[in-house]
Amino acid sequence: MTHRSILQPAVSLCAAIALGVVAMAAVPGTPQQPSATPPAQEQPREGSSKISGNGNAKPKLAVPDFLAATPDAETKAIAATIGQVLWADLDFEREYYMVPRDTYASIPVPASVDAVPFDRWRELGADGVVIGAVRKTATGVTVQVKLYSVAGQTAAFSKEYSGTAANPRVFAHTISDEIFKQQRNLTGVARTKLTFSSDRDGERMKGTVYDRKIKEIYISDYDGANPRRITVNRSLNINPVWSSDGKAIAYTSYRRQNFPDIFIQRIYDGTPPESPAHGTDRIHNFLPAWSPDGTKLAFMSNRDGNAEIYVMDANGGNLRRITRHPNIDATPTWSPAGNQIAFTSDRSGSPQIYVVDADGLGQPQRITSDDSWADRATWSPAPFNEIAYAARNGPGFDIKIRDMTTGQSHFLTNGEGSNESPAFSPTGRHIAFASTRLGNQQIFVVARDGNGLHQVTKEGNNYTPNWSR
């Protein structure tokens, strides 16, 4: 399937697991093991396969350690990791109240996924409990998982996965996404990835007498785990953005003779990056933004004498100039339908956000007015119609969200450090941004209502996050 081409050298371990899931995963509800209670999907009662909370309360879920069905240390470690990561994945969307794991440390891990001490989980007040078992096989591991309704003592979700033992987190992410889909009809993001720019390796720019920290492009899981460096040119590499198929990253790099140009790197192919905007020591290109259909890039270039917005096909064809103004036009982003582009211009005297038709023919409309500085507009995916941007608020910046339908704006962050470069999750339910609130600049993720803040980077300084689709 497509998974094969998505995952090559950098994350080949994921490939094996993903393939395993595709090839061997049981259909939910298919009996895999002798079972005291029939799987939920076979039950006729409508809605019985959904874990619900008490009244309007969020369902309370518990995820104890998975059972190591083979008693070796590696299997035990995998079982522990899957339990921890799955708890965090299920917590992330805040659809459930996740019962803290230390409160049920004393409940013994069952001997099998079917021997569940329901009375203990009822005492704890859990509405659902995820019970899993990890078994070592000749080629890797199998992971069996069931989500039980504590009240009904039935499995609402039941599935078995197989894959390599190399990255147990992928099992947890897959289970989480599938539970959300089946239980809440929600697209989870546990298998999405972030890309960002970082100076974490502490290397210095070559060929200069100044002490300049390089920045390279990294990818990581959505929670910051498994960070991997994807550029190694010891130069300045910034503003990475995922292609819509998640196979390529476009970014601004000074890798070639020290002038800024846009590169597209197919991160699982190992092929040399392409530079479709054809930069030279005179023509500089920055800040790529993929169109939602993945066929075009909007970007900023000085090619006509000052910073303007352009659009080109991903292969460099059909170059079109979108803005025409002697002032700065920078930092483009596409509307979800791909018919409009928001960008930053200082034509009014300070940097503000404008929106223009993507054909460049209409007059740009200014949409921000309450901020002395507004930049890095990023348009939400549907069903939301919002633009997040960095707005000056006191000495630093805060992330502000403008509802493009109502025209109402509100701050997502509130003056802790300086907060810049927002990026929506592919479902629009979360926003990643860079913040100095802890000193160094780090990437954080927060839910769209401002709750559930997670720090996803910790090493060095980290900049300009972008979220895969």
Added chain:
Amino acid sequence: MPRHRLTVLFLAIALAAGGAGSACKKKSPPIARPTPPPPPDDMTANRPPAPPEPVTEAPPVAVPPEPSVSSADMGSLDEINKKGILAPVFFEFDSAEMSSEGQAVLAKNAEMMKQYPTWIVSVEGHCDERGTAEYNLALGERRALSVRQYLVSLGIAAERLRTVSYGKEFPFDPGHSETAWAHNRRANFVVTAK
């Protein structure tokens, strides 16, 4: 301007003197020359050559720089750039306009570039951390381009001037004060070929 130029001249002389000194040390012992040491003022051309005289000691003579200066005297590119021979120009917040001080600095830099006509110079646009990373890339570009334009207006060939914007990526002063910010809003000059 004169003071700056004198400093450079002095450096050049010192370097040349150092070079001559070491060259002379290799010649041992000094050989009697058919011509005397350079006379103080009168030209020797009008007189008949004086009879050879034995010379016991010849002091090394510093050779002044040629009128058209070779930049070899300035050392390697790294040495030139470390010395900061082309001074930076500073800007106000979110501005690419040059102050009168900035214009004076650029006039000096232009003169230096005329003195070393083989130099290729990169004009780096830098910004302070108070702007956003993305917009600052454009602001740094505008600063570099406006400096380039000004130097061209002073007679520097456009082909000798590259521009590059580093936004706020490479602060010169890592601090978070007004002083640091003022220090970081600049066009910085790097000689990339000589």
